[in-house]
Amino acid sequence: MNFNIKLIGDNFYLFRKIMLMLLAFTSVASVAHPHSWVDMQTEIQGDGKYITGFKMSWEFDAMTSAYMLDGEDLSVENKALALQDLADSIMQNMTTNHYLTYFYEAGKPVKYALAENGTLVQDKLKARLAFYLPLKKPLILSDKTLKLLIYDPSYYVDMSWPTKNGIQLSPKLAQYCKLSVIDATPTSEQLAYVMSLPVDSSRDDALGELFTQTATINCQPSQISIEG
Secondary structure: OOOOOOOOOOOOHHHHHHHHHHHHHHOOOOOOOOOEEEEEEEEEEEOOOEEEEEEEEEEEOHHHHHHHHOOOOOOOOOHHHHHHHHHHHHHHHHHHHHHHEEEEEOOEEOOEOOOEEEEEEEEOOEEEEEEEEEEEEEEEOOOOOEEEEEOOOOOOEEEEOOOHHHEEEOOOHHHOEEEEEEOOOOOHHHHHHHHHOOOOOOOOOOOHHHHOOEEEEEEOHHHOOOOO
8 A cells, every 4th residue: 555645735725725634634543544545547658769758647536636626616617717727736836846756767867847738627526637747858768777656755645556557658668668566565664653653743754755656667778779
């Protein structure tokens, strides 16, 4: 199980609403554990030469979705605009948080450009955020190990790829690279520490990465032709 993402921004009221929800839950909880869940779909985009970016879809659980949309004008005539305004605010807020996405080549961070095409839709009781996150410049395929993690430094919200197909390579990229997902394996000491935290403990930003999945991408240089 993952213990990740708190999606909270200092200047954005939507994230403050989520924080209030989490605080309401933790006021009656006896131990620290996730109170909100995000199911992710990620497609790693690229071809036989480069990796170019990530196509994202994040679906929030029903309770979190209700808090997101609380107070918004979701009447037939205004719903589309209200959802797009929320999407734009979320995307703007996440520019200072690396879009909660961490991509490494041989242990070195890979930079992004600004995210594009952010949309928010309501599907029955759940809200779903979709966007495209391009790399600042296309990453040349090589035999260097690539790693992708998506998480917030805290652990109050669980963010994960819930199924085997939750993260995939684009069809062209899949011809040259292999993808595997490694579940988090926190030690018994780390688990004990998390479970021992009091409900009013301050945010520990060292925890998130310990409890998140890691996607590993390995490509086959013998099949890669930068010239071609």
